[in-house]
Amino acid sequence: EVVLTQSPATLSVSPGDRATLSCRASQSVNFNLAWYQQKPGQAPRLLIDGASDRATGIPARFSGSGSETDFTLTINSLQSEDFAVYFCQQYHIWPWTFGQGTKVDNK
Amino acid sequence: QVRLQESGPGLVKPSQTLSLTCTVSGGSISRGGYYWNWIRQRPGKGLEWIGYISHSGNTFYNPSLRSRVTISIGTSDNQFSLNVTSVTAADTAVYYCSRAIGSSPPRYWGQGTLVTVSS
Numbered sequence: 001e002v003v004l005t006q007s008p009a010t011l012s013v014s015p016g017d018r019a020t021l022s023c024r025a026s027q028s029v030n031f032n033l034a035w036y037q038q039k040p041g042q043a044p045r046l047l048i049d050g051a052s053d054r055a056t057g058i059p060a061r062f063s064g065s066g067s068e069t070d071f072t073l074t075i076n077s078l079q080s081e082d083f084a085v086y087f088c089q090q091y092h093i094w095p096w097t098f099g100q101g102t103k104v105d106n107k
Numbered sequence: 108q109v110r111l112q113e114s115g116p117g118l119v120k121p122s123q124t125l126s127l128t129c130t131v132s133g134g135s136i137s138r139g140g141y142y143w144n145w146i147r148q149r150p151g152k153g154l155e156w157i158g159y160i161s162h163s164g165n166t167f168y169n170p171s172l173r174s175r176v177t178i179s180i181g182t183s184d185n186q187f188s189l190n191v192t193s194v195t196a197a198d199t200a201v202y203y204c205s206r207a208i209g210s211s212p213p214r215y216w217g218q219g220t221l222v223t224v225s226s
Contacts, residue, residue, distance in 0.1 A: 001170075034212035043203055043216035044154070055214060087154060091210055095169040098154040 002026055002090050004099035012107040019075040021102045023088035028068040032092035035064055035073045038101075039084045047086075048073065075104070109133040111204050111217035119198075119224050125191040128181060129204030129217060136185045137162050142207045145178060145189045147200040148219070155200075159207070160187060194224045 003026040013019050023033065031051040036044035046055045048064035051071060061076040075082055083106055088099040115127035129143070136143065145157040158168035160178045168176050177190040191198055201221050205213035 036212075043205075043219050045216075046212055046214045049212045089154070089212060091212060094167060095171070096156045096210075098156075100153045 001095055002029060002093050002097050004088050004090060004097055006086075006088060006099035006102045008102060009100075010103045010105060012105055013078055014107045015078055015080055017078050017107075019078050019082075019104055021073040021075075021086055021104075023066075023071040023073070023099050025069045025071075025090060027093070029090040029092035031067050032090055033064075033066070033071050034089045034091065035062075036087045036089065037082075037084045038087065044087060078104070080106075109206060109215045111206060111215060113202060113204050113217045113220040115220060115222070117221060117223060119194055119222060120226050121195055121224055122193055125189070125194050125198060125222055125224070127189045127202055127204075127220065127222070129187050129189075131185045131187075131206070134206075136180065136187060139163070140208060142209060142213075143178075143180075143187045144203075144205045144207060144213055146203045146205060148203070149197070149200040157189065157191075157202075196224050198222070199224045 005024045007022045033051045035048040038044045047058050052064045063074045065072050085101045085103045087101050110132045112130045119125045139162050142159040144159040148154050158178050160166045175192045179188050181188050201219040203219045205216040207213035
Protein backbone atom coordinates (compact mmCIF):
# COMPACT_ATOMS: atom_id res chain seq x y z
CA GLU A 1 0.00 0.00 0.00
CA VAL A 2 1.02 3.63 -0.43
CA VAL A 3 2.69 5.05 2.65
CA LEU A 4 2.25 8.79 3.21
CA THR A 5 4.83 10.49 5.39
CA GLN A 6 3.93 13.89 6.80
CA SER A 7 6.38 16.41 8.18
CA PRO A 8 6.88 17.93 10.58
CA ALA A 9 4.98 15.98 13.23
CA THR A 10 4.31 19.24 15.08
CA LEU A 11 4.47 22.79 13.77
CA SER A 12 4.44 25.64 16.25
CA VAL A 13 3.28 28.91 14.73
CA SER A 14 1.73 32.19 15.80
CA PRO A 15 -1.52 33.67 14.48
CA GLY A 16 -0.81 35.59 11.30
CA ASP A 17 2.11 33.33 10.36
CA ARG A 18 2.30 31.11 7.30
CA ALA A 19 2.30 27.37 7.93
CA THR A 20 3.77 24.93 5.42
CA LEU A 21 3.00 21.23 5.80
CA SER A 22 4.54 18.44 3.75
CA CYS A 23 3.25 15.05 2.61
CA ARG A 24 5.44 12.58 0.74
CA ALA A 25 4.11 9.41 -0.92
CA SER A 26 6.06 6.16 -1.20
CA GLN A 27 5.01 5.94 -4.85
CA SER A 28 3.32 8.22 -7.33
CA VAL A 29 -0.30 9.08 -6.58
CA ASN A 30 -0.57 11.47 -9.53
CA PHE A 31 -2.77 14.36 -8.34
CA ASN A 32 -5.05 12.12 -6.27
CA LEU A 33 -4.26 13.61 -2.89
CA ALA A 34 -6.50 15.30 -0.34
CA TRP A 35 -5.93 17.30 2.84
CA TYR A 36 -8.13 17.24 5.92
CA GLN A 37 -8.29 19.26 9.11
CA GLN A 38 -9.30 17.55 12.35
CA LYS A 39 -10.05 19.19 15.70
CA PRO A 40 -10.43 17.25 18.97
CA GLY A 41 -13.65 15.29 19.16
CA GLN A 42 -14.58 16.06 15.56
CA ALA A 43 -14.53 14.18 12.29
CA PRO A 44 -11.97 15.17 9.67
CA ARG A 45 -13.02 18.09 7.48
CA LEU A 46 -12.10 18.00 3.80
CA LEU A 47 -9.99 21.02 2.81
CA ILE A 48 -8.34 20.15 -0.49
CA ASP A 49 -8.76 17.44 -3.13
CA GLY A 50 -7.05 16.88 -6.45
CA ALA A 51 -3.90 18.13 -4.69
CA SER A 52 -4.89 21.78 -5.14
CA ASP A 53 -8.68 22.20 -5.37
CA ARG A 54 -10.27 23.78 -2.33
CA ALA A 55 -13.44 22.08 -1.16
CA THR A 56 -16.64 24.10 -1.00
CA GLY A 57 -16.59 26.69 1.75
CA ILE A 58 -12.89 26.42 2.53
CA PRO A 59 -11.18 29.80 2.98
CA ALA A 60 -8.70 30.97 0.37
CA ARG A 61 -5.88 31.05 2.94
CA PHE A 62 -5.69 27.26 2.52
CA SER A 63 -3.85 26.14 -0.61
CA GLY A 64 -2.44 22.87 -1.83
CA SER A 65 0.24 22.07 -4.36
CA GLY A 66 2.32 19.21 -5.67
CA SER A 67 1.98 16.05 -7.71
CA GLU A 68 3.29 12.49 -7.97
CA THR A 69 5.05 12.00 -4.62
CA ASP A 70 5.52 15.44 -3.06
CA PHE A 71 2.72 17.63 -1.79
CA THR A 72 2.36 20.75 0.30
CA LEU A 73 -0.46 22.35 2.25
CA THR A 74 0.04 26.05 2.93
CA ILE A 75 -2.01 28.06 5.38
CA ASN A 76 -1.49 31.79 4.89
CA SER A 77 -2.14 34.27 7.67
CA LEU A 78 -3.03 31.54 10.12
CA GLN A 79 -6.13 32.16 12.22
CA SER A 80 -6.74 30.92 15.76
CA GLU A 81 -9.35 28.46 14.48
CA ASP A 82 -6.70 26.82 12.28
CA PHE A 83 -4.89 25.19 15.21
CA ALA A 84 -5.65 21.53 14.58
CA VAL A 85 -4.22 18.29 13.17
CA TYR A 86 -3.88 18.04 9.39
CA PHE A 87 -3.89 14.77 7.46
CA CYS A 88 -3.11 14.01 3.84
CA GLN A 89 -4.87 11.11 2.09
CA GLN A 90 -4.27 9.43 -1.28
CA TYR A 91 -7.01 7.97 -3.43
CA HIS A 92 -4.93 6.75 -6.36
CA ILE A 93 -4.15 3.19 -5.28
CA TRP A 94 -6.51 1.05 -3.20
CA PRO A 95 -6.52 0.86 -0.24
CA TRP A 96 -6.75 4.60 0.20
CA THR A 97 -4.32 5.63 2.93
CA PHE A 98 -3.69 8.56 5.25
CA GLY A 99 -0.57 10.20 6.56
CA GLN A 100 0.04 10.15 10.28
CA GLY A 101 -0.80 13.84 10.66
CA THR A 102 0.83 17.17 11.44
CA LYS A 103 -0.29 19.01 14.54
CA VAL A 104 -0.32 22.80 14.15
CA ASP A 105 -0.18 24.41 17.57
CA ASN A 106 0.21 27.87 19.01
CA LYS A 107 3.81 28.91 19.54
CA GLN B 108 -27.72 19.07 3.75
CA VAL B 109 -26.49 15.49 3.97
CA ARG B 110 -26.03 14.13 7.48
CA LEU B 111 -24.65 10.81 8.62
CA GLN B 112 -24.95 9.29 12.08
CA GLU B 113 -23.22 6.17 13.38
CA SER B 114 -24.90 3.96 15.95
CA GLY B 115 -24.13 0.73 17.73
CA PRO B 116 -22.67 -0.75 20.90
CA GLY B 117 -19.84 1.19 22.49
CA LEU B 118 -18.40 -1.93 24.11
CA VAL B 119 -17.72 -5.29 22.45
CA LYS B 120 -16.09 -8.34 24.00
CA PRO B 121 -13.00 -9.88 22.42
CA SER B 122 -13.71 -12.52 19.76
CA GLN B 123 -17.23 -11.18 19.23
CA THR B 124 -18.61 -9.23 16.25
CA LEU B 125 -18.64 -5.45 16.10
CA SER B 126 -21.76 -4.18 14.34
CA LEU B 127 -22.39 -0.54 13.44
CA THR B 128 -25.06 1.22 11.42
CA CYS B 129 -24.84 4.53 9.59
CA THR B 130 -28.11 6.39 9.09
CA VAL B 131 -28.13 8.90 6.25
CA SER B 132 -30.47 11.87 6.04
CA GLY B 133 -30.78 14.58 3.42
CA GLY B 134 -30.03 12.28 0.51
CA SER B 135 -30.97 8.84 -0.74
CA ILE B 136 -28.47 6.05 -0.27
CA SER B 137 -29.84 4.37 -3.38
CA ARG B 138 -28.88 7.27 -5.62
CA GLY B 139 -26.12 6.32 -8.02
CA GLY B 140 -22.64 7.80 -8.06
CA TYR B 141 -21.92 7.74 -4.34
CA TYR B 142 -19.65 5.50 -2.33
CA TRP B 143 -20.50 4.91 1.32
CA ASN B 144 -17.41 4.51 3.45
CA TRP B 145 -16.29 3.22 6.83
CA ILE B 146 -13.08 4.68 8.25
CA ARG B 147 -11.64 4.21 11.72
CA GLN B 148 -9.18 6.03 13.94
CA ARG B 149 -7.43 3.99 16.59
CA PRO B 150 -6.21 5.74 19.75
CA GLY B 151 -2.82 7.31 19.17
CA LYS B 152 -2.77 6.11 15.59
CA GLY B 153 -3.82 7.50 12.28
CA LEU B 154 -6.87 7.02 10.14
CA GLU B 155 -7.52 3.71 8.41
CA TRP B 156 -9.91 3.11 5.52
CA ILE B 157 -11.96 -0.01 6.26
CA GLY B 158 -13.88 -0.15 2.99
CA TYR B 159 -16.82 1.17 1.03
CA ILE B 160 -19.96 0.14 -0.77
CA SER B 161 -21.68 1.58 -3.83
CA HIS B 162 -25.41 2.14 -4.16
CA SER B 163 -25.61 -1.08 -6.15
CA GLY B 164 -23.88 -3.10 -3.45
CA ASN B 165 -20.38 -3.40 -4.89
CA THR B 166 -17.85 -3.50 -2.05
CA PHE B 167 -14.16 -2.74 -1.67
CA TYR B 168 -12.36 -3.79 1.49
CA ASN B 169 -8.95 -2.93 2.86
CA PRO B 170 -6.86 -6.08 2.33
CA SER B 171 -5.65 -5.86 5.92
CA LEU B 172 -9.22 -6.35 7.17
CA ARG B 173 -10.92 -8.14 4.28
CA SER B 174 -11.21 -11.52 6.00
CA ARG B 175 -13.15 -10.02 8.92
CA VAL B 176 -15.17 -7.16 7.44
CA THR B 177 -18.57 -6.93 5.76
CA ILE B 178 -20.19 -3.70 4.60
CA SER B 179 -23.80 -3.89 3.46
CA ILE B 180 -26.73 -1.72 2.55
CA GLY B 181 -29.16 -1.88 5.44
CA THR B 182 -32.63 -3.35 5.28
CA SER B 183 -34.03 -0.19 6.85
CA ASP B 184 -34.35 2.99 4.84
CA ASN B 185 -31.19 4.91 4.10
CA GLN B 186 -28.80 2.90 6.23
CA PHE B 187 -25.62 0.99 5.62
CA SER B 188 -23.79 -1.23 8.04
CA LEU B 189 -20.39 -2.50 9.11
CA ASN B 190 -19.61 -5.87 10.68
CA VAL B 191 -16.15 -6.77 11.97
CA THR B 192 -15.79 -10.32 13.24
CA SER B 193 -13.38 -11.80 15.78
CA VAL B 194 -12.47 -8.45 17.27
CA THR B 195 -9.47 -7.84 19.50
CA ALA B 196 -8.26 -4.84 21.47
CA ALA B 197 -6.60 -3.64 18.27
CA ASP B 198 -10.08 -2.94 16.86
CA THR B 199 -10.74 -0.35 19.56
CA ALA B 200 -11.25 2.88 17.63
CA VAL B 201 -13.53 5.73 16.69
CA TYR B 202 -15.50 4.51 13.69
CA TYR B 203 -16.69 7.00 11.08
CA CYS B 204 -19.09 6.61 8.21
CA SER B 205 -18.87 8.98 5.27
CA ARG B 206 -20.12 9.69 1.78
CA ALA B 207 -17.98 10.30 -1.28
CA ILE B 208 -18.73 11.00 -4.92
CA GLY B 209 -17.19 7.97 -6.57
CA SER B 210 -13.65 7.43 -5.39
CA SER B 211 -13.09 11.09 -4.54
CA PRO B 212 -12.37 12.06 -0.93
CA PRO B 213 -15.50 12.12 1.23
CA ARG B 214 -16.85 15.52 2.11
CA TYR B 215 -19.62 14.35 4.43
CA TRP B 216 -18.76 12.47 7.60
CA GLY B 217 -20.62 11.27 10.64
CA GLN B 218 -19.48 12.50 14.03
CA GLY B 219 -17.87 9.14 14.80
CA THR B 220 -18.59 6.55 17.46
CA LEU B 221 -16.09 5.08 19.89
CA VAL B 222 -16.06 1.30 20.08
CA THR B 223 -14.00 -0.30 22.83
CA VAL B 224 -13.09 -3.97 22.71
CA SER B 225 -12.72 -5.26 26.24
CA SER B 226 -13.93 -8.07 28.43
